[in-house]
Amino acid sequence: xxxxxxxxxxxxxxxxxxxxxxxxxxxxxxxxxxxxxxxxxxxxxxxxxxxxxxxxxxxxxxxxxxxxxxxxxxxxxxxxxxxxxxxxxxxxxxxxxxxxxxxxxxxxxxxxxxxxxxxxxxxxxxxxxxxxxxxxxxxxxxxxxxxxxxxxxxxxxxxxxxxxxxxxxxxxxxxxxxxxxxxxxxxxxxxxxxxxxxxxxxxxxxxxxxxxxxxxxxxxxxxxxxxxxxxxxxxxxxxxxxxxxxxxxxxxxxxxxxxxxxxxxxxxxxxxxxxxx
Numbered sequence: 001x002x003x004x005x006x007x008x009x010x011x012x013x014x015x016x017x018x019x020x021x022x023x024x025x026x027x028x029x030x031x032x033x034x035x036x037x038x039x040x041x042x043x044x045x046x047x048x049x050x051x052x053x054x055x056x057x058x059x060x061x062x063x064x065x066x067x068x069x070x071x072x073x074x075x076x077x078x079x080x081x082x083x084x085x086x087x088x089x090x091x092x093x094x095x096x097x098x099x100x101x102x103x104x105x106x107x108x109x110x111x112x113x114x115x116x117x118x119x120x121x122x123x124x125x126x127x128x129x130x131x132x133x134x135x136x137x138x139x140x141x142x143x144x145x146x147x148x149x150x151x152x153x154x155x156x157x158x159x160x161x162x163x164x165x166x167x168x169x170x171x172x173x174x175x176x177x178x179x180x181x182x183x184x185x186x187x188x189x190x191x192x193x194x195x196x197x198x199x200x201x202x203x204x205x206x207x208x209x210x211x212x213x214x215x216x217x218x219x220x221x222x223x224x225x226x227x228x229x230x231x232x233x234x235x236x237x238x239x240x241x242x243x244x245x246x247x248x249x250x251x252x253x254x255x256x257x258x259x260x261x262x263x264x265x266x267x268x269x270x271x272x273x274x275x276x277x
Contacts (some may be wrong), residue, residue, distance in 0.1 A: 168202075
C-alpha cells in the first residue's frame with residue numbers, strides 16, 4: 001500500500017511541477033547556534049563513490065556576522081557527539097581569501113569540506129560555532145558523481161540510479177535494474193546477486209500509445225513505467241535508502257529529461273534536468 005501511495009503521489013507531484021524543489025543536487029539548511037554548547041546535525045544518504053562539497057557560512061544577524069563556523073562530517077558508524085570523531089573537519093576554510101565566493105565572518109572565516117564517500121550509508125554533517133561563538137548560519141551540501149557517464153545509451157545518466165532506461169527502436173522503452181551494490185530485487189532472474197543490468201520492463205511504442213496520459217503502462221519488482229499527465233513518460237523505482245527515484249522525459253527519443261528524488265514524508269526534490277526539463 002505504501003509503495004502504491006508513493007506512485008500516486010509521484011504522478012500528482014509531476015502534474016504540479018514538484019514540491020520542495022531544490023537545484024541540481026543541492027541541499028540547503030539554515031539554523032542558529034544560540035549557545036557555545038549547541039551543535040546541529042544534518043544527515044544525507046550517499047552512495048559509495050559519490051563526492052560531496054559542503055559550506056557552512058556565517059549569516060548576517062542584522063548587525064554583523066558573529067558566528068565562527070566549524071563544519072565536521074561523520075561517516076557511517078562515526079559518533080557525531082564530538083568533533084574529535086570527525087572523519088572530515090574544517091574551520092575557516094571558506095573565506096574571501098580562500099575563494100571569491102567565500103564569506104568572511106566578524107573575526108574569522110566560513111568553513112568548507114570536500115570528500116568522496118568511501119561506502120554507502122548516512123553521512124552526518126555537524127554545524128558548530130568555534131568555542132563560545134554564536135549566531136545564524138547556512139549549510140549548503142552538494143552531492144553527486146562528477147563526470148559520470150555509463151558508457152551505454154541509457155537516457156538517465158544518473159550515477160546513483162537504481163534502474164537504467166533505454167529508448168528502443170520505434171519509440172519503445174526498456175527498463176533494466178542496475179546491480180549497484182551487488183543486490184537485486186528478490187527473484188530477479190532467480191538470482192540474489194549478479195553484476196550488470198537485468199531487464200525487468202519492456203514496452204513497445206504501440207503499448208505506450210494505447211495507455212492514457214496519467215496511467216500506468218507496466219510494473220515489475222516495484223518499478224513502474226507510466227505516462228505523465230501531459231503525455232510524457234516516467235519511471236519510478238525504489239532506492240536503497242527507502243526513497244523513490246523518479247525519472248521523467250518527454251518521449252522516445254528523449255529531448256527533455258528531469259530527475260527527482262521522492263521522499264515519502266517531504267515530497268519531491270528535483271535533482272537535475274536537460275533540454276529545459
